[in-house]
Amino acid sequence: LVLQLLRVMNMLWEQEGLDMQMMLYDCISTGDERGLLQVVPEATTVGSILLEATDKKKKAAGKAVNSGSIFRKLSSAMKALGDFTVIHSWIKKQALDAAGGERAQPEDVEAEEEKRVQNFMISTAAYCVASYVLGLGDRHNDNLMMTTSAHYFHIDFGHILGNFKSKYGVKRERAPFVFTHAMREVMTDDQFEQFVDLCCDIYNHLR
Secondary structure, eight states: OHHHHHHHHHHHHHHTTOOOOOOOOOEEEEETTEEEEOOOTTEEEHHHHHHHHHHHHHHHTTOOOOTTOHHHHHHHHHHHHHOTTHHHHHHHHHHHHHHTGGGSOHHHHHHHHHHHHHHHHHHHHHHHHHHHHHTOOOOOGGGEEEETTOOEEEOOOSSOTTOOOEETTEEOOOSSSOOOHHHHHTSOHHHHHHHHHHHHHHHHHHO
16 A cells, blocks of 8 residues: 555656656565565665674674674664764765776766765655655664665555554654654755755645
8 A cells, every 4th residue: 555655656756757766666465464575676774784884893893793693783773873974885885886896987986976876865855755744654774775776765664644653652753754864964965955855845746
């Protein structure tokens, strides 16, 4: 249902001449709580990006990495709180790889990075607005994904229309949609202004 609604939103934006770079994978129900999901190639979760960055830092310091440790996830969460460059660094790495690696020409790397930042900025705007309108909850880092071309998208829509999780009567959802300091860090000041204007425009188109 949510994927269908996302497609309707994307169609409305396309009618206004806007390509929001949405990664809309296919899904089909085959029974009660059963179905098939399309695999999105060359994609990873934001949680995995943070874990990878944390592991890399530990290895550089000569520390052992325990892949199954709860402390590994905790340390990556702490890194997310203090280091806002992780997503931007990951995008730069994808741009470098796409341009040919360490021997690539600087202008080629710059062009690949610029293309990815644009993909990220536009697709993030689309999902910020869509998740706000649909009242999506449970938006943790394992439900947020990115492709190597920096197309940002959401998965797992078990909590929608404001039907959010709570624990001991305390609501866990504190924000109307997900936009973090790390996501802001990907953009320059000018790009961030464009991002805000784009969010306003596409929200008004839906309204």
